[in-house]
Amino acid sequence: MSKIQRGVSLYSYQEEMFLGQMTVEDAIAHAVSLGARGIELLPEQNMPAFPNIDDVEIARWQDMLARHGACFTCYDMFLDTKLRKGELLSDDEQVASIRRDLALCNRLGIKNMRVLVFVRPDILERCVPYAEELDVHMGVEVHAPWHLEHAWILRTIEVADRLNTRHLGILPDMGIFMKHYPPAFRARFERQGARPEITQFIVDQHEEKVMAEYTIYEVAVKRGGNKAEIAMAETLRHAPYANPKRLKDYAPYFRHIQAKFYEMNEDCTDPAIAYDEVIPELVKCGWEGTLSSEYEGNRWIQDAMEVDSREQVRRQHVMFDRLIAQAEAALGAEKEPA
Template sequence: MASKIRRGVSLYSFQEEMFLGQMSVEDCVSFAASIGAKGIEVLPEQNMPSFPNVTDAEIAGWHEMLERHGCHFTCYDMFLDTKLRNDRLLTDDEQVESIRRDLTLCNRMGIRNMRVLIFVRPDILERCVPYAEELDVHMGVEVHAPWYLDHPWILRTIEVADRLNTRHLGILPDMGIFMKHYVPEMRARFEREGARPEITQFIVDQHEEKVMCEYTIYEVAVKMKGNPTEIRMAETLRHAPFANPKRIGDFAPYFRHIQAKFYGMTEDCRDPALAYDEVIPELVKAGWEGTLSSEYEGNRWVQDVEDVDSREQVRRQHEMFKRLLGETANGQEDA
């Protein structure tokens, strides 16, 4: 039975080129279409200069652009500023109203999945469920490192969804939680910034053995008298968890979209750090239907020594996806 998993791209993947003015939004969409990644994940606060006052005409323009390239929206990435500029924290009512604003725009754009940042409280989301149901938008709380699928904070959101018996609240995995091996690009940058190879090797070995990160940080900072760069590298282990890929099927009913984070692909189109070769078969086995949305974040680890080529990195990831999904030589139609 063929997999119903589709392929897409988050526009966040091209942040380097867009920031430098080397790619427009339409350039990003055109490229995604060229590699068969027809699903577009959008960040309105970054990609729509008129946000939050987006007109119907602007939305129509986006749909016309997507149609030109045979693409479609898959997910709306929302942000919640909990602090105003005068340092006053938003009240609960103000937070709910901010999320309601995003749900409304998400609906107006014809998008049915909204990424919710990890720090949004479950009780706030519970108050937003009636709006999500009315607007038919699924709120997926991003499961982002250092959190993981079984984390109590994530389970609280699932408890709310179960108690309300709603199909409009759940989770949205970020594949960074499946870091089986330390990211080579990260190690290389720390070494360029003054970390000694023997120390970086120790940190990589500790991660490989899945030693508790605080132990490694203590070893590097105190026992090995690491320099500031070496300590910073050790501290990245707090955000480098390796969740059990076999558990993803247990949580699949709660998510509709995946942010397929990655930091760098090898020339033979393999991810040396994240366990996609273990996760994707579990998704297929679970019969999950949704979009794997590329989220390239390796630019910040290589930009000091080379020109960032997000397009090539994303292309390589989708070659890996096609292999793991068993797509034909002509590619799977991503409708």
């Protein structure tokens, strides 16, 4: 039986929460109703008093989670590199900021902290002793256009190996497994004036995994692309398809996954991200952690239709249930004696 857990990032409900149509508690209740009891928290968005969180506020959150049978799975850290206008944070100030987040993460009872990809490995190295003391895993987000084997990501892994620590690693964002171009992206650009023949060309180029710069040049220069067409071509820089089979090599370095998605079909399949390849690899390698829904499709449709984050998240978890069960059955069949 797979030990993969299901959860939801509160970021998934950002549209309805921004519009006042949902509260944080509504979001937690919805996630739990899907069997997704792990809650990924964004303190800067979800806690108005951040970073000055007192014990009363922490007790209020813990009580709310307990009422719904939920638990925190991950704390999303944000590091502002500019503290003052035109002045960068010093290294010491960056370390102090991360230590502040680690302390709050620990006070909230959370074991995993998402670290933004641009945080330097040498800064994180200075934070490792504190993370070990508080038992918090710092996972550097592997976010498109970076990927599991990008040199910048490997630098963090090298630091973790050198320090022989279990408290520094990575945290994959599933946007790195974009096998097909998202239909919602294409539709938005067409509403902005992109011609269907050009959008089809861009989709075909992505399908064939042509280098983004070639496609951008072709659209902008050879085909006289308009503003919307060029913008669509430029999204290809952030639409990589990494090899899911490499997940097993990096599984020891991550405990949490941001299950990015932009849209789910009515049949509960993802038209863009290769979850049907990713989840079997996670099951086969025995990965233990949380698949945490991160819906980001709202910004691609909000100009044309009402956003229904609840339904989108629900469909993703139906897919997770199905794919995990199928992968477990396939693995069991492989292990049965002939």
